[in-house]
Amino acid sequence: MNSPMSGHRAFVPTLADRLVKAAMTTAGRLPGGLIRAIAGSPRQVDGQTLDPHFQAGLRVISLMAGGEYEDLALEEARETVERSAFTASGDRIDLAVVKDIILPLAGDDPARADLPGRLYAPVDTDEPQPMLIYFHGGGWTLGSVDSHDATCRYLAREGGLKVLSVDYRLAPEFQFPTAVEDTLAAFRYVRDNATELGVDASRIAVGGDSAGGNLAAVVCQQARDAGETMPAFQLLFVPATDMSARTASYETFREGFYLTKATMDWYEKTYIRSEDDRTDPRASPLLAKDFSGLPPAHVATGGFDPLRDEGEAYARRMSDAGVAVSLRRHASLVHPFVNGVGASPVAREALAQAVGALRMGLAY
Known part of the structure; x- marks a missing residue:
C-alpha cells in the first residue's frame, strides 16, 4: 500500500526478497542458541554481545545490498532501505x-x-x-x-x-x-x-x-x-x-x-x-x-x-x-x-x- 503524494514509489518485492523475508521471519521465531550456527562466533564489543539474530541479519543485508547508502544513487538508497525493512518485517499484523x-x-x-x-x-x-x-x-x-x-x-x-x-x-x-x-x-x-x-x-x-x-x-x-x-x-x-x-x-x-x-x-x-x-x-x-x-x-x-x-x-x-x-x-x-x-x-x-x-x- 503506497501513501498518496508520498513522493516515493511503493516498494515492490521480488521473489528473492520474499524468500529472504520468509527465512528471516522463521529465524525470528527461534531462540538465539539455534541461530548461532548461522550467525557465527559471538561478536563482543565494549562488554556487550551482539544479538545472534541481528548478527545473522547483518550478514544477509550485506549480501543483498549494493553498497553503503552514501555510495548509492539516492533512489537506489531509498529502495534499499525499503527492501531491508521488508525482509525484517515478519508476518503482517492485521488491524481494524x-x-x-x-x-x-x-x-x-x-x-x-x-x-x-x-x-x-x-x-x-x-x-x-x-x-x-x-x-x-x-x-x-x-x-x-x-x-x-x-x-x-x-x-x-x-x-x-x-x-x-x-x-x-x-x-x-x-x-x-x-x-x-x-x-x-x-x-x-x-x-x-x-x-x-x-x-x-x-x-x-x-x-x-x-x-x-x-x-x-x-x-x-x-x-x-x-x-x-x-x-x-x-x-x-x-x-x-x-x-x-x-x-x-x-x-x-x-x-x-x-x-x-x-x-x-x-x-x-x-x-x-x-x-x-x-x-x-x-x-x-x-x-x-x-x-x-x-x-x-x-x-x-x-x-x-x-x-x-x-x-x-x-x-x-x-x-x-x-x-x-x-x-x-x-x-x-x-x-x-x-x-x-x-x-x-x-x-x-x-x-x-x-x-x-x-x-x-x-x-x-
Whole structure:
C-alpha cells in the first residue's frame, strides 16, 4: 500500500526478497542458541554481545545490498532501505483500521504542504483513543511510512492505541528545517483537531526512531518554547541529538553494525544547509539551553549503535532538569532494531518495553 503524494514509489518485492523475508521471519521465531550456527562466533564489543539474530541479519543485508547508502544513487538508497525493512518485517499484523490519509497542513502558506500519513487503530470505534504520532527514521533522507509500516502496526496492536505515521518531506529535496516544520505542523493538527480525529486530546504522544526520534524531541522543545500545549509523552528510539560533535560510541561502532559513521556523516550533510545548522537546537536538541518542563519520555538506545552515547546523554539532560525519564539501553541490539519485529525476539521485547512505558506515561 503506497501513501498518496508520498513522493516515493511503493516498494515492490521480488521473489528473492520474499524468500529472504520468509527465512528471516522463521529465524525470528527461534531462540538465539539455534541461530548461532548461522550467525557465527559471538561478536563482543565494549562488554556487550551482539544479538545472534541481528548478527545473522547483518550478514544477509550485506549480501543483498549494493553498497553503503552514501555510495548509492539516492533512489537506489531509498529502495534499499525499503527492501531491508521488508525482509525484517515478519508476518503482517492485521488491524481494524489501516488507512492512508492526507494531513491538510498547507493552508495559505506557500512554504507548507499537505502531507501523507497512515493511520492505524486496533479497534474501529467512535470513542476517543490515545494516539502516538510517529516519525520514521532514515537520516532525514530515506525511509517512509512504508518502511516503518510493520513497526507502527506492532505499536498500535501492542499499545492498544491509534498510531499516525507521518510522511514528512525528505532531504535533499527539502533540507533543514523543513522536516522540523512538517512534524511540528502534524502534531499541532492532531492536537487541534483531536475530536474530529477520534483522539483523546490529553493522551497524544510523539515518537520516532533515529532521525524520527530527533524530530520528536524537537517537536516537544518547540511546542514548549512557543508556550503551547505539548505532547503528553515522547517515545525516543535511538535518537540523533547532536550534530556538533562525535561521541565515543561513534568510534567504537563506526562500521560493521548497520549504521556507520560514514553514513551518518552523509545523512547530516544531506539534511543541513550549512555548518551553522549543526548548533541549532532544532537540528541538535541536545544543545538546547533548557530541558525543564518537557514531557515525560522513554529513551531506548542500542548497544551497538554510533548514536548510543548521544541518545543517553539526551535522556540524562532531561532527567537532570526534572523530567520523568526512563532510559533503557538494549545492549545486544544494533541501530534499526525498531524495524526488526519479524527478525528478532529481542527487538520485539525492546518494543514491548517501550509500549509499557508509553502506556504508563499516557495513563491508559
